Amino acid sequence: MKLNLHKPVLLLLGAVLFFMGQSCKPTRLLSDDEYLLHKNKIKMDKNAVDKKELQSYYRQIPNKRALIFFKLPLSVYNFSQLGKERKWKNWMARVIGEEPVIYDSLLVQRTAMQFERFLKNEAYYNANVTYHTNFKRKKAKVSYLINLNQPIVINEVEFTILDSLIKPLVLADTLNSLLKPGELFALRRLENERKRIANNLRDSGYFDFTVDYIKYEVDTFNFKADINVVVKSNFNISPDKTVQEIPxxxxxxxxxxxLPDYDPQEAIRSRGSYYNMFDTIQYKGFGFIYPEIQNVRPKVLLKANALEQGGQYSMSEVNNTLFYLNSLRLFRLTNISFRKVSESDSLLNCNIQLTPATYQGFSVNLETTNTEGNFGLGGNFNYQHKNVFHGAEIFNLRFSGAFQRQTESETYNASNIIEYGVEASLETPSFILPFRMERFYKSKRPKTVFLASYNYQHRPDYTRVINNINMGYRWRGKEFIRHIVNPFDLSLVDVRNPNESFLESIKGTFLENNYQDYFIAGGSYSLIFQNKPETKGKNYAYFRWNLGGAGNLMNLFHKEFGTRDTVVGGYYEVFGLKYAQYTLTDVDFRYYHHFNILSQLVTRFFAGVAVPYGNADAIPFVKQYYSGGSEGIRAWRAKDLGPGTYSVPDSLAGIYKYPNQMGDVKFEFNLEYRFGYNKSWRGAVFLDVGNIWSLKDDNSRPGSAFDFSKFYRQLAVGSGFGFRYDMDFAVFRLDWGLPIRDPKIAGRDAWIFNKKFQIKDFVWNFAIGYPF
Incomplete structure (x- = not known):
């Protein structure tokens, strides 16, 4: 059955164009004395303050824009107010729409006052903020004019410590002070200095010390500030109510x-009797308070503990323990509290209260695709247990399946494609090695991952089964850095029941290598950098470098001890199978630039190359690169783009019954602007550029070889738009892609502008999650 999507797509495009038309009249619902707030603008006499920080103090923000240039949510709201009230109109106004933001002079005045307060906190005490509003065609544009003037800077800094016991500690750490001559006299800097001193003392055993014991004495003259940092002593109130200073x-x-099974609500209800339901056991001198069943082994909790019995109190070690325990992903709530021992004036007892999270869960995902009438249905069932052996081991089990109906076309014959598989993985919260690495565990959060998978692929001309076993290590490096090493990665590719006529038709072509049995024994290393901040709306970058290979150790062994006499062509075998030998490397860089919380521009660059040698003439099919699909060049189907300028000739249409183009070299560049209608509904416009190539000349695929001098002239260009629905735990994505430049077509005709455009040229992809 072929689905005709022309009318739905035309209706959708018509709706978008209609709302764009509505956006040209965003003021249609305003009364005579109302103006739509169209734009806020900040002008400063010098760029010494980040405008983004000032923008967070706006008391009025114009209506959100979609596609940069028009206000779609406002247009949807205006449309919902036309004519009679309808439920579907109310739904559109509530879910996608946004009421017009009416200019309010009082809120503009308050914004200017907020700017002045912020600038004073940044040392610009003499800053002058004025504003001007331009009214035109029922729209208001507000310009905030800021003259920063001369700021106050720090001239001298002195420290006065009234407690002789802590004086050496404070003075020894003044080199790390945030208050330095020449720096701006900003209130934020002063507050951070108080926190720094307090944290230093709390890390040195002073449990009761707080920022309240630190005050500033400041003398300002001629835009310069002399600061005296006063650290006060503790005090005691005697029975006669006199205050006495004490160290x-x-x-x-x-x-x-x-307490690994702590229930705060039950503890409140039961009060003192709550702890009578538990038993206390001792393990390596530490107390563990359990109910009848131990939900987490003591050994695991001790590995995540940084607090030493008999050791000096340290706030940093408390925070490290919180961090390590939360990284186990076993607990919904983690609380560390201290109680002073009554019979001692310098000892603390520590209670670590851990409220378990839900250990087990499952999810079901369904996906549909339809490209030029080729309908596909897929899905997967995922099960996870976060504490399968009571040692914070994470077990994942995934069942997947997919079906696609390939309709008959000028290039491909009608056929059915079936695929299913199962994947199981086990992640342990430590390195499984013959030697201990306790310190490494505390600082690097190491993990060992075991994975096994089975994948069954049925095509009209063959059946392929891929078995994989993998073992790897993961750990954190320096800030923002992660490492992944997979020393053992074994795959067995088994091609079953190939159609004899099909094998004969691909003999001597690149496809012949894709339908051979292979044994792959390799490994890989990945370096990952990501500085994504916890605060939303901040810019960040992502970088990943992969290096992998296979067959090199076996080839060295065979060269010393083996014989080339078992496979046609003189290749070595393992378990009666030819083994692959190759090296591959690729880089993936992404940059996320936020205009605000709901809109961002994402740039992505990917480049990779895989080189076969020694015991292999080609890269195994499962390790080759492909392009197109929902996470690549979205204007082409997956594996239907490239390589190079190669185009499947009509004479080979019987061989290529489904997209199957793979390559050794890949290059992609993606640019995507994402915007939000509201918290859940999002939109995007994108531009994708890229292709794949083969490293060697391939007579069966003319134009597929990579040539550095002309590869940029063989790039495919696609563009389009999409919608996303964010459900917090998953993002459902629908993208329409249109081929702008097809590298298979020579000359100017490769560009869509030079030929007749048809709606069927659109390729749409449905997927879960963002493409990058």
Missing amino acids: HKKYWINKVYF
């Missing part, structure tokens, strides 16, 4: 108790 007290940790 700050240093504390040590006495006992540490873990």
Whole structure:
């Protein structure tokens, strides 16, 4: 059955154009004395302050824009107000629409006042903020004019420590002070300095010390500030209500108790009797308070603990313990509290209360695709257990399946494609090695991952089964850096029941290598950098470098001890199968630039190359690159683009019954502007550029070989738009892609502008998650 999507697509495009038309009249619902806030603009006499920080103080923000230049949510709202009230109109106004933002002079005045307060906190005490509003065609454009003037800078800094016990600690750390002559006298800097001093003392055992013991004495003259940092002593109120200064007290940790099954609500209800339901056991001197069943082994909790019994109290070690425990992903709530030991004036007992999360869960995902009438249905069932052996081991089990009906076309014959598989993985929260690495565990959060998978692919002309076993290590490096090493990655590719006429038709072509049995024994290393901030709306970058290979050790062994006499062509075998030998490397760089919380511009660059040698003439099919599809050049189907300028001739239409183009070299560049209608509904416009190539000349695919001097003239260009629905736990994505430049077509006709455009040229992809 062929689905005709021309009318739905035309209707959708018509709706978009209609709303664009509505956006040209965004003021249609305003009364005579109302103006639509069209734009806010900040002008400063010098770029010494980040405008993005100022923008967070706007008391009025114009209606959100979609596709940069028109206000789609406002247009949807205006449309919903036309004619009679309807439920579907109300739904559109509530889900996608946005009421017009009416200019309010009082809110503009408050914004200017907020700017002045912010600038004073940034040391610009004499900043002058004015504003001007331009009214035109029922729209208001507000310009905020800021003259920063001369800021106050720090001239001298002195420290006065009234407690002789902590004086050496504070003075020894003044080299790290945030208050330095010549720096701006900003209130944020002063507050951060108080926190720095307090944290330093709390890391040195002073459990009771807070920022309240630190004050500033400041003298300003001629835009210069002399600062005296005063650190006060502790105090005691005697029975006669007189205040007596006393030294700050240093504390040590006495006992540490873990409560791995703590229920805060039950503890409140039961009060003192709550703890009678538990038993306390001792493990390596630490107390573990359990119910009848131990949900987490003590050994696992101790590995995540940085607090030492008998050791000096340290706030940093408390935070490290919180971080390590949360990284286990076993607990919904983690709380560390301290209680002073009554019979001692310097000891603390520590209680680590851990409220378990839900250990088990499952999810079901369904996907549909339809490209030029080729309907596909797929899905997967995922099961996860976060504590399968009571040691924070994460077990994942995934069942997947897919079906696609390939309709008959000028290039491909009608056929059915069936694929299903199962994948199981086990992740342990430590390195499984013959030696211990306790310190490494504390700082690097190491993990060992075991994975096994089975994949069954049925095509009209063959059946292929891929078995894989993988073992790897993952750990954190320096800030923002992660490492992944897979020393063992074994795959067995088994091609079954190939059609004899099909094998004969591909003999001597690149496809012949794709339908051979292979044994792949390799490994890989990945370096990942990501500085994504916790605060939304901040710019960040992502970089990944992969290096992998296979067959090299076996080839060295065979060269010393083996014989080339078992496979036609003189190739070595393992278990009666030819083994692959290759090296591959690729890089993936992405940059996320946020205009605001709901809109961002994402840039992505990918380049990779795989080189076969030694015991192999070609890269195994499962390791080759392809382009197109929902995560690549979205104007082409997956594996239907390239390589190079190669185009399947009509004479080979019987061989290429489904997209199957693979290559050794890949290059892609993606540019995607994402915008939000509201918290859940998102939109995007994108531009994709790229292709794949073969490294060697391939007579069966003319134009497929990579040539550095002309590869840029063989790039495919696609563009389009899409919609996303964000459900917090998953993002459902629908993209329409249109081929702008087809590298298979020579000359100017390769560009869509030079030929007749048809709606059927659109390729649409449905997927879960963002493409990058």
